[in-house]
Amino acid sequence: MSAFGSAVGIGQLLEHPFLAHALIAGSAIALLAGLAGYFLVLRGQVFTGDVLGHVSFTGAAAALAFGLDVRLGLFVATIGLGVVMGLLGERGRADDVIIGNVLAWVLGLGVFFLAIYVSSRSAVNGTVGVSVLFGSIFGLSSAQAWTAAGIAVALALLLLAIARPLLFATLDPTVAAARGVRVRLLGVLFLALVGAAAAEATQAVGALLLLGLLAAPAGTAQRLTLRPYLGLFASAAIAVLDMWAGLALSFLVPSLPPSFAIIAVAAGAYALAFVATSLPRRAIAAAMMLL
């Protein structure tokens, strides 16, 4: 019976609380990232996700340096930046030179805060910077996992609540505005939500890799379908599957860090979708040639 249970995987899951915590938090975070990422790709704001990743690193490092809860630093920095970028709107799309310079400096500040933190504690905490950058999903406690999952589900529901007008405002902003949709307000709210999603994702895959969790499932979904609602749910489903497969892979091959496994699976699925959606067309064309 127990052998059967472990073959199924349920038994192993219960034997390893860290895996259960990772699955609880990871599933909810992936769901949120899949939903937010889909809109991000559709609105052409993937780069914002990149910026949020950088800022979440600095926010977390600042919180560590000042002795605050890391999550506080994460959420304040990312939601704050999301709102600012949303308010700037079109003006926020400054040229790449300005963005690049600001980004480099923000990261430089993060390194500075991290150095303050490491030098103020003992060298024991030297790897904490690494876990902010690349995540530590197998290190979540039960309380952390449930909190992260709860916040992620709440944010996902909030995003679904505004999904309809947001989709309208994304696909045709002028008509949406004429119909009384508050396009600008929605844009700001959306980026605030993406900011919160970035803070959540940092806890799973880290500040540097959250871009992959936002972009890859959404890109995969857009490869598979052009219908917006189907794409939205496909993106969320693909993100959750990527997360499960990544966690399983990392659990079975312990030398693969979980965040690497998750991003590798997500990127692999995207690559597969690319091949799958471009091959048949060529095959069809070849078949037509033969006919």
Place this chain on the structure above:
Amino acid sequence: MVGGIGQIFAYQFMINAFAAGSIVAVTAGLIGWFMVLRRQSFTGHALAVVGFPGAAGATLLGIGAAWGYFGFCLAAALVIALLPRTTGQTRAEESAVTGTVQAFALASGFLFVSLYRGNLTSINALLFGSFLGISVAEVRTLLIICAVSLGVLAVIGRPLLFASVDREVASAAGVPVRAVGVIFLLLLGAAVAGAVQITGALLVFALLVAPAATAQAITTRPGLSLLLSSLIALAITWSALALAYVWPYPIGFFLTTLAFGVYLVARAISALRDRAGNAVRGRLGTSGAVGS
């Protein structure tokens, strides 16, 4: 603190750091100038990110990190150069692909570092720069690669400038625009691979973008602007090395802060000058606005 500064060249590792930093700064200042002119800043960033798994992988295999940087950055530059040009319609998908590739490159770098099991703090040096432990042999390698790169740049400099400023006219005048672009990307790969060894993979903009953007904001004369760019890069690097020697904070922080500060000052000056210029043009009745 003054005593500390005075002793700075008493250590071989600091001499090596200054030598490597100077070589890298001049190269990044000059090649970065063309990169900013050609609006390829994010290509430069992508090359630097790809350099991270290269360096980590090379360390894992026991070859020097420098070889990983040069191998991966040049290979990535070649791939980017050979990719077909995409149109605006596929922009959203292109950004999703770029984001995924970037995350995957960083994730692979992380994998290599964790497989290496040496010490996880070396990941900070790869990402955020370091000036410790540069050997004389490495300085020599950097010097050779950067000298070759700058030699090539000197040869293609004039057509490259022409092609960067006005692609169509240059093409009509017989400049091999595409070939020049490919060669430039390879030079950029080499410059990025050199610069990341000081700045780290994530902070490469400090040497590649900020000095060039600052120089271009100060003067529009190409020769003077190029000279200025490399001098600013040199000044930032020297100051950051001195500061990092005195204070126990990472060099990446000093590099980016100095670069950002210099850039902000130049932007402020050029904004003031633009306003004055616009006022003059407004009086003359011509529009000086340049849309983008």
